[in-house]
Amino acid sequence: MKQILDAILAGDTASEELAALDLPETYRAVTVHRDEADMFQGVATRDRDPRRSLHVEEVPLPELGPGEALVAVMASAINYNTVWTSIFEPMSTFGFLERYGRISPLAKRHDLPYHVVGSDLAGVVLRTGPGVHTWRPGQEVVAHCLSVELESYEGHNDTMLDPEQRIWGFETNFGGLAQVALVKSNQLMPKPAHLTWEEAASPGLVNSTAYRQLVSRNGAGMKQGDTVLVWGASGGLGGYATQYALNGGATPVCVVSSEEKADLCRRMGAGLVIDRSAEGFRFWKDEHTQDPREWRRFGSRIRELTGGEDVDIVFEHPGRETFGASVYAARKGGTIVTCASTSGFLHEYDNRYLWMNLKRIVGSHFANYREAWEANRLVARGRIHPTLSRAYPLDQVGQAAYDVHRNLHQGKVGVLCLAPQEGLGVRDEETRARHLSEINRFRGV
Numbered sequence: 001m002k003q004i005l006d007a008i009l010a011g012d013t014a015s016e017e018l019a020a021l022d023l024p025e026t027y028r029a030v031t032v033h034r035d036e037a038d039m040f041q042g043v044a045t046r047d048r049d050p051r052r053s054l055h056v057e058e059v060p061l062p063e064l065g066p067g068e069a070l071v072a073v074m075a076s077a078i079n080y081n082t083v084w085t086s087i088f089e090p091m092s093t094f095g096f097l098e099r100y101g102r103i104s105p106l107a108k109r110h111d112l113p114y115h116v117v118g119s120d121l122a123g124v125v126l127r128t129g130p131g132v133h134t135w136r137p138g139q140e141v142v143a144h145c146l147s148v149e150l151e152s153y154e155g156h157n158d159t160m161l162d163p164e165q166r167i168w169g170f171e172t173n174f175g176g177l178a179q180v181a182l183v184k185s186n187q188l189m190p191k192p193a194h195l196t197w198e199e200a201a202s203p204g205l206v207n208s209t210a211y212r213q214l215v216s217r218n219g220a221g222m223k224q225g226d227t228v229l230v231w232g233a234s235g236g237l238g239g240y241a242t243q244y245a246l247n248g249g250a251t252p253v254c255v256v257s258s259e260e261k262a263d264l265c266r267r268m269g270a271g272l273v274i275d276r277s278a279e280g281f282r283f284w285k286d287e288h289t290q291d292p293r294e295w296r297r298f299g300s301r302i303r304e305l306t307g308g309e310d311v312d313i314v315f316e317h318p319g320r321e322t323f324g325a326s327v328y329a330a331r332k333g334g335t336i337v338t339c340a341s342t343s344g345f346l347h348e349y350d351n352r353y354l355w356m357n358l359k360r361i362v363g364s365h366f367a368n369y370r371e372a373w374e375a376n377r378l379v380a381r382g383r384i385h386p387t388l389s390r391a392y393p394l395d396q397v398g399q400a401a402y403d404v405h406r407n408l409h410q411g412k413v414g415v416l417c418l419a420p421q422e423g424l425g426v427r428d429e430e431t432r433a434r435h436l437s438e439i440n441r442f443r444g445v
Contacts, residue, residue: 001027001179004072005418008124011427015138023070023126026058029178030397030415031114032085037092050086050405051398059116062174062182065106068129069185071141073417074197074425075391076177077120079205079236080342081170083405085117086398090345093117096171103149103164110173118177119145119169122191122200122425123418132185140191140427143183144372145205147172158218159368167366176201177397179418186369192380193428194435197419199443202388202412203240203379208367210240211375213337214315215248218371219364220337224249226312229302229329231322233270234261236404236412237340239387239442241315242268247383253302253311257407264410267441272305274298283325290348295328302329313337320344332357339364382435385442387411391422411443 003021032053040048064070085093093115101111125139135141147168148159155162169175174182191200213219214228222228228245232238233254245252246269253272254265262273274281281298285291302311310331316323319341326336327349338361341347354361367375378384391414392400403409416422426432432439 001418004126005420008072008074008418009424015136017138018124018126019137023061024180026060027179028056028394029059029116029180030118030394031055031057031059031116032088032093034092034094034113034115037088037094040088045087045089046406048087048089048405050083050401053086053088054117054398054401056395056397059114059178061180062109064127064129064182066130067132067185069125069132069135069183069188070127071121071123071143071181071183071188072126073121073123073176073178073181074419075122075201076118076415076417077202077204077388078397078400078404078413078415079119080340080404081119081167081205082117082177083401085115085170086401087405093170096166097173100166100172112173116174116178117169118175118181118415119167120201120204121176121181121183121417122197123181125188126180128185135185135188140193140425141188142191142200142204142376143168143176143181143187144189144208144367144369144376145169146187146366146369146372147184148186160218160365177394177415177417189373189376190380191425192376194382194426194431195379195386195439196423197425198391198414198416198422199386199388199439200425202386202414203376203384205366206237206412207240207379207384208372208375209339209364210237210244210315212367212371213339213364214241214244214313216367216371218368219362220313220315220335222248222250222313226250227253227306227309229253229255229311229314229326231255231314231316231318231326233273234264234387234410236387237317238315239268239411240384242270243384243442246270251306253305261410274301274305283322290324292324292328292350295325298325299329310334317341318343320347323347324349327359327361328353330359333359335360335362337362337364382431382438385435385438387442388414389443390414391416
């Protein structure tokens with residue numbers, strides 16, 4: 001990998017030169033092992049430790065197929081799906097790989113005793129397979145995480161509806177937490193030239209998810225003048241939702257869990273912030289019983305901040321812990337748009353507040369290529385900024401995933417893969433200088 005890294009760091013390597021370099025037979029990658037899938041049996045979710053299950057090891061370079069690309073990964077990032085993979089909840093991802101492996105001889109490559117994880121990357125194209133015409137070796141790219149076969153009619157209006165749609169690095173193998181990644185060419189997008197490698201790697205999954213969930217007509221279809229309740233508003237997903245609300249003429253009501261996170265939201269430009277820890281909101285009396293009085297207290301607090309208005313949209317991703325409050329808090333005719341469910345998938349709410357008040361629950365899952373491209377374009381134009389809070393070296397990926405699992409982070413947690421240090425990869429210094437104060441503000445610097 002040294003020759004490849006040296007060529008990338010030089011910054012002026014021609015496509016033909018990079019294409020002529022030999023590819024390694026193996027590369028370093030972050031994996032989980034099939035034979036360890038039961039290692040946390042009987043252990044509570046919160047106590048499952050990604051530092052025990054995530055391995056950094058040499059793995060063979062995968063075969064390159066039609067319509068695919070091999071990318072040298074300079075940086076990647078931690079998403080909650082990596083946490084789920086590492087703690088084998090709600091199920092082992094090896095079931096996904098087995099099912100994928102059955103659809104074709106080429107897909108069989110993904111069904112291995114190990115799973116290379118990670119659903120973000122920023123890097124450089126090394127090779128492209130037959131049928132790839134848009135991308136070539138040497139191009140600096142980021143990748144979104146939708147892997148889709150596109151052989152079914154159902155996916156051609158919205159690829160998220162394709163029956164063979166998968167999240168790369170979670171439901172497929174050869175993900176982005178590695179020195180090399182295998183992607184479909186229609187996952188690739190231009191790297192924003194004013195960002196470092198680690199900054200560019202961090203928006204991919206969460207930025208695109210927030211765009212579809214909040215802005216796209218496939219999600220909540222937010223409009224000017226809307227009031228949006230954003231759970232986890234300083235985090236990897238909520239931080240982008242907060243930016244989209246502010247940029248789109250809406251008013252975010254940011255819910256966070258500490259004063260430090262509240263300050264980050266205010267630095268983003270949000271004026272309405274609820275620190276749920278400081279204000280003592282507890283939506284569950286015990287493991288089995290919610291507390292509607294807390295829903296009402298929460299709704300009253302929102303109206304205090306908004307001048308008496310309920311929210312038009314609830315940007316919902318914690319799931320079980322908050323969903324009852326979310327349904328209650330939305331205005332009559334309002335929308336609860338939901339994904340992820342990081343606190344639990346089995347939601348409970350009082351349906352009277354939904355049906356009698358004509359509210360809607362909209363499910364949202366990642367984004368199609370067009371939505372991901374538009375979200376990346378806004379980053380490239382400096383309208384949306386990375387919310388990266390910290391970048392770990394590849395060898396410390398277990399700690400990075402642990403931080404996300406235990407909610408010890410702000411914004412997004414990055415991982416340096418081939419990049420030897422932070423701060424590399426900026427190609428457009430003029431644009432960076434123009435947006436540097438915003439970049440630092442959204443990173444909490």
